[in-house]
Amino acid sequence: MPTFSRRSFLIASATASATACSRIPNTLPPEYPEQTRNDAPLFLDASERRFIDAACARIIPKDELGPGALEAGVPDFIDRQLAGPFGQAGTWYMQGPWSKGSEEQGYQLKFTPAQLYRHAIHNIDDYCNTQFKKTFASLSPDEQDRVLTGLEKGEIELPDVPSKTFFKMLLQNVTEGFFADPMYGGNRDFIGWKLIGFPGPRYNYVAEIEQYGKPYPLPPVSLKLGRAKA
Amino acid sequence: MATKLKSVDAVLVGFGWTAAIIGQELTEAGLQVVALERGPFRDTVPDFSPTQIQDELRYAVRKATFEEPDRETLTFRNDASQTALPMRQLGSFLPGVGVGGAGVHWNGQNWRFMPTDFKMRSHCEQRYGKKFLPDDMTIQDWPLTYDDLEPYYDKWEYLCGISGKAGNLNGTIQDGGNPFEGARKREFPLPPLKRCASTAKFDEAAKSLGLHPFPCPAGNASLPYTNPLGVKMGQCTYCGYCEWFGCANYSKASPQTTILPVLLRKDNFSYKTNATVTRINLDSTGKKATGVTYVDAQGREFEQPADLVVLCAYSLHNVHLLLTSKIGKPYDPVSGEGVVGKNYAYQMSAYVDVFFDEIVNPFMGAGALGQVVDDFNGDNFDHGPHGFIGGGYICMWQTGGRPILQHYLPTGTPKWGGGFKKALKENYLRASSMQIHGGVMSFRQNHLDLDPTYRDIFGNPLLRLTFDFQKNDLDMEKFVTERAVEIAKAVKGNRGYNVRPREGHYGIVEYQTTHNTGGAIIGDSPSNSVINKYCQSWDVPNLFVMGASAYPQNPGYNPTGTVGALTYWAADAIRSRYLKNPGALA
Numbered sequence A: 001m002p003t004f005s006r007r008s009f010l011i012a013s014a015t016a017s018a019t020a021c022s023r024i025p026n027t028l029p030p031e032y033p034e035q036t037r038n039d040a041p042l043f044l045d046a047s048e049r050r051f052i053d054a055a056c057a058r059i060i061p062k063d064e065l066g067p068g069a070l071e072a073g074v075p076d077f078i079d080r081q082l083a084g085p086f087g088q089a090g091t092w093y094m095q096g097p098w099s100k101g102s103e104e105q106g107y108q109l110k111f112t113p114a115q116l117y118r119h120a121i122h123n124i125d126d127y128c129n130t131q132f133k134k135t136f137a138s139l140s141p142d143e144q145d146r147v148l149t150g151l152e153k154g155e156i157e158l159p160d161v162p163s164k165t166f167f168k169m170l171l172q173n174v175t176e177g178f179f180a181d182p183m184y185g186g187n188r189d190f191i192g193w194k195l196i197g198f199p200g201p202r203y204n205y206v207a208e209i210e211q212y213g214k215p216y217p218l219p220p221v222s223l224k225l226g227r228a229k230a
Numbered sequence B: 001m002a003t004k005l006k007s008v009d010a011v012l013v014g015f016g017w018t019a020a021i022i023g024q025e026l027t028e029a030g031l032q033v034v035a036l037e038r039g040p041f042r043d044t045v046p047d048f049s050p051t052q053i054q055d056e057l058r059y060a061v062r063k064a065t066f067e068e069p070d071r072e073t074l075t076f077r078n079d080a081s082q083t084a085l086p087m088r089q090l091g092s093f094l095p096g097v098g099v100g101g102a103g104v105h106w107n108g109q110n111w112r113f114m115p116t117d118f119k120m121r122s123h124c125e126q127r128y129g130k131k132f133l134p135d136d137m138t139i140q141d142w143p144l145t146y147d148d149l150e151p152y153y154d155k156w157e158y159l160c161g162i163s164g165k166a167g168n169l170n171g172t173i174q175d176g177g178n179p180f181e182g183a184r185k186r187e188f189p190l191p192p193l194k195r196c197a198s199t200a201k202f203d204e205a206a207k208s209l210g211l212h213p214f215p216c217p218a219g220n221a222s223l224p225y226t227n228p229l230g231v232k233m234g235q236c237t238y239c240g241y242c243e244w245f246g247c248a249n250y251s252k253a254s255p256q257t258t259i260l261p262v263l264l265r266k267d268n269f270s271y272k273t274n275a276t277v278t279r280i281n282l283d284s285t286g287k288k289a290t291g292v293t294y295v296d297a298q299g300r301e302f303e304q305p306a307d308l309v310v311l312c313a314y315s316l317h318n319v320h321l322l323l324t325s326k327i328g329k330p331y332d333p334v335s336g337e338g339v340v341g342k343n344y345a346y347q348m349s350a351y352v353d354v355f356f357d358e359i360v361n362p363f364m365g366a367g368a369l370g371q372v373v374d375d376f377n378g379d380n381f382d383h384g385p386h387g388f389i390g391g392g393y394i395c396m397w398q399t400g401g402r403p404i405l406q407h408y409l410p411t412g413t414p415k416w417g418g419g420f421k422k423a424l425k426e427n428y429l430r431a432s433s434m435q436i437h438g439g440v441m442s443f444r445q446n447h448l449d450l451d452p453t454y455r456d457i458f459g460n461p462l463l464r465l466t467f468d469f470q471k472n473d474l475d476m477e478k479f480v481t482e483r484a485v486e487i488a489k490a491v492k493g494n495r496g497y498n499v500r501p502r503e504g505h506y507g508i509v510e511y512q513t514t515h516n517t518g519g520a521i522i523g524d525s526p527s528n529s530v531i532n533k534y535c536q537s538w539d540v541p542n543l544f545v546m547g548a549s550a551y552p553q554n555p556g557y558n559p560t561g562t563v564g565a566l567t568y569w570a571a572d573a574i575r576s577r578y579l580k581n582p583g584a585l586a
Helices: A004-026 A046-059 A073-084 A113-132 A141-152 A165-180 A186-196 B017-028 B056-061 B115-128 B144-162 B197-208 B316-322 B417-432 B469-489 B560-578
Strands: B008-012 B032-038 B074-077 B269-272 B276-282 B289-295 B301-311 B342-345 B348-356 B371-375 B392-398 B430-439 B447-455 B461-466 B492-501 B517-519 B543-544
Touching: A046 A073, A046 A113, A046 A165, A073 A113, A073 A165, A113 A141, A113 A165, A141 A165, A165 A186, A165 B056, A186 B417, B008 B017, B008 B289, B017 B032, B017 B301, B017 B560, B032 B301, B074 B447, B115 B144, B144 B560, B197 B348, B197 B371, B197 B392, B197 B543, B269 B543, B276 B301, B276 B316, B301 B316, B316 B447, B316 B461, B316 B517, B342 B447, B348 B417, B348 B469, B392 B469, B417 B430, B430 B469, B469 B492, B469 B517
Parallel strands: B008 B032, B008 B301, B032 B269, B074 B461, B301 B543
Antiparallel strands: B276 B289, B289 B301, B342 B517, B348 B430, B348 B492, B371 B392, B392 B430, B447 B461
16 A cells, blocks of 8 residues: 555655646747758659649649748658558558448558559549640649549549549648647648647647637747747 | 465455545555556556647547457347357457556536436336336335435535536525536535537527526536545647547546656555456355455466455446355346346437537537536436436537547438538538437346356456347437437527437447446345445445446436446445454445
């Protein structure tokens, strides 16, 4: 059975930690470093990368509101994700038998996300070569938008993978890369967070939460890469 | 061959909320107790530290702290005409893994069920007539009442430092609380959380419609707190990372922040991690458990003998273990006979997003920071004209503004391109979402059994879930969602709203709630239930089953508060009666 002194030691240490934790937000982390582009490909080959670059530039475009997914490094993010546990379906149940199933039963393809991307990109470039005599990346922005819309609606049928399933995954991954902590390679220079006004993991809003309608004053911060320039 | 270990007084399967409570109570009674947890050890430091845990991609999107389907999952179909297929990745619900269980990643939305929720069938039959309930609805009364559980709700809430405002103190209705709640003996241990802009606007709108808004009882500490075990909690910082995250600040009630600092120091308590229990072992009579078999991280098999076995796994896993261990008669939805797997239920979850003129800073939030109306929950309104039973609460939540999953856009916004980008910029800081959190009744066809085809990493058949939303519940959810739209329209300074209804078939893809209930239900007879009113197996009296698998149906509330109370209730029966005279408790 526990002794009184053991119990009080434990409680004292829990209190000390809680106090220490709540002080952290008062100390500003170092400024966010100048980032260089990550050019080391982990999964995508050069032609696949050109497709992803082009698709990112249309899904969240650079425009009068500022830089888009390409400028935010989302293709780097996607490359890293496909090379890692997500892309390799590290925690998915991948045993057969395999059956198409209903929409309600969810993803039932044999492909890992990385395999799905690879098949889909090659199928889409084949489609573009047939239709336009060009790869997807070489099309005009309007043509690219028409192809993406065709994939989104399932109107373009791909031979190896369901186009809607791929497009949905791509869209989800672009959104992730635009809004995940910059330490993952996307959301570079906090482009995604600055667009919407999210300050990142700032941790403590006790003083601000009851100040209704008042903008939060501090710039975004990353878990590992410091804070944005104000 | 399994290595046989030294016998203990009690073995706990799993090490989440219910195991922490049972472990604490049984060790206080002097028992030697061991808990077997399939996942890893985790604690506030270093696992939930503020430089680690506030990572939406890792924890919320890639689901780092949950069950991994490649090891254990289930198969699913909407009805018996389909072939059930594996849930290959997590979606609709997120069973926890690791010490603390789902108690690490819950939001802290902490409810008591209402008195009528415990006698749902008899109450509804009395008020509306027997013919009001559909023939295939299999709801049943609990074998215990709200009044039986009240002292245990109280004990749970004081353990957790729940922040809230009483609405009914000893029968007297209190301003600012929930006037529909059952009578409570004393106030909440902590006052409500601070109110943010969106919840303040909801409060004003609901009052203008004559409704009765109140703050959601929160397992997020509004002030520093010391619980009856002497464990201290810190004040919530509204960091916006509760749901799907561990708490960095000792503010969210979890086994780690309320019980483990005391329990883990006891000489008569121990636990093993990465230890997956695969069988409850029985003696030759089949009426006595001799212990459990588990597999460790290396795949080695061990037998842990024990005088008392307490199932403290997630609701679905409790049912799975009963089925694979062949304890109790499996439920047959065709004949209606058998009990194990019967009355699986879930939760209805629809949303009405509200878009405001001014910014509401959604990233400042807490898991249970919400303003609620209960006017359309349970039997708080006359169901006679509507043709359904049950209900749900409507809550304006501000749980956080994590931007990958928590950005709300008006209906018709393009899903990509310049229009998508523009809408993100215009709406992120100016939107919040109301949840219509409704109950799910039990039906003859919705059930759990073992899959004939697919197997888990240990070679055991996967659990098979057969479930679909039924007309009663879809009608209920539609009705309550329409009431939420009325509130949205009454919000001052709103630019519009967006309804995300819950309709059609249940799908396992989109996250809804981790509120899976039933399958090992509590009842007054072995013919209608798996466990008696003290959560004791009818078939094997030295086996107790904790958790929401006990619920005969799922009322319109999050389940954890009642899980906590029911566990304390059962622990009290074990300590005060069972241990003195082991055997079936009458």
